[in-house]
Amino acid sequence: MSTYAVTGAASGMGRAVADKLAAGGHTVITVDIAEATVRADLSTPAGRRAAATAVLERCGGRLDGAVLAAGLGPAPGRDRPRLIAEVNYFGVVDLLEAWRPALAAADAAKVVVFSSNSSSTVPMVPGRAVRGFLEGDIERVLRTLRVFGKQAPTFAYAASKIAISRWVRRTAVTKEWAGAGIRLNAIAPGAVLTPLLEQQLATPAEAKQIRRFPVPIGGFGDPGQLADWVVFMLSDAADFLCGSVVFVDGGSDAWFRADDWPRGVPARRLRGYLRRMKEFRAAP
Template sequence: MSTYAVTGASSGMGRAVAAKLASAGHTVIDVDIVDATVTADLSTPAGRDRAAAAVLELSGGRLDGAVMAAGLGPAPGRDRPRLIGEVNYFGVVDLLDAWRPALAEADRAKVVVFASNSSTTVPMVPGRAVRAFLDGDLDRVLGTLRIFGKQAPTFAYAASKIAISRWVRRTAVTPEWAGAGIRLNAIAPGAVLTPLLEKQLATPAEARQIKRFPVPIGGFGDAEQLADWVVFMLSDSADFLCGSVVFVDGGSDAWFRADDWPRPVPARRLRGYLNRMRAFRR
């Protein structure tokens, strides 16, 4: 049996994943702000340090995988954009950076990061905010988003999910990750019926907006089904899955950008592409 760390394990999809792994006989080190083996506030650097250290201690320095399901949605509030950035981006990157040696100790470790289809369905997300996330500069992210006023949490959420998806893609294929036998991928859910979505549906204005959003198959996703996808992405069957962002969203991403993906490498990037190929082969 394997040992997995699961963040955001006290509710929603994280809880469903943790339950399925535990029922299969695996050891689950659950991390959340309440009701968890490791209680830590991932919205602060100190909380992230605590979570990282506690998991390493409990795992004995060896992890077979991790599921990064902790996240905050775009609720109102002046400080919400900062909290979203701290949890949704740095709450993933900082912990995985700390856990990478423990993951490398395992044989064919798997990591699944929760992204979102907001990364491709929210328009007008500033590229500067995404780049600032990837540069590790949250203050610059917040400065970029200030022009959006009350809508800033929505754009902070989308920017955080775009940035973490790109971080996964960039990081997964490096010698430190793929070369060390670690498979790093992301899952991008759409509207899944979790306590967070139920709370939004209880607000008439938010409910109307959510129900207008195009979901070709109709309805909402199920947390248990999403957990099944994650369990598969942690399995030996996913050994050849690396750097992928898997959309499980009822068709919304395809509805918005049916012709945008896949696309070939642009000719203007050919030189860089060939240089990377040569470096990889060496």
């Protein structure tokens, strides 16, 4: 049996994943702000360091996989954009960078990061905020988002999910990750009936907006079904899956972007594409 770390394991999809892994006989080290093996506040650098260290101590320096499901939604609040940024992006990157040696110590470790279909369905997300995330500059992110006023949490959430998806794709194919036998991928759920969504549906104004959002198959996702996808992405069947963002959202992403993806390499990027091919062939 394997040892996995699961963040955001106290509720919602994270809890469903942790329960299914435990039911399969695996050792699960849960991480959350409450009701977890490791209790930590991922919205602070100190909390993230504490979580990373505690998991490494409990796993003995070897992790067969990790699921990064902790995240905050776009609720109202002046400090919400910072909290979203800290948890949704840095709460993934900081932990995975700390855990990478333990993942590399395992045989074909698998990592699944929770993204969201907000990464492809929210319009006008500022590229400057996304770049701020990827450059590790949270203050730049927050300065960029201030112009959105009360809508800042919505754009903070979407920007964090775009950034973490790009981080996954950039990082997954590197020598330190793919070359070390680690398979790093992301899952992008749509509207899943978690306690957070139930709370939003209890507010008439929010419920109206949620129900108007296009979901071609109708209804909402089930946390258990999303957990099944994650368990598959952690299995040996996913050995050839690397740097992918898997949308499990009832068709919303396809509805909005039917003709946007896949897309060939544009001519203006051909030189960079060929350079990277050359670098890959020359790598030891």
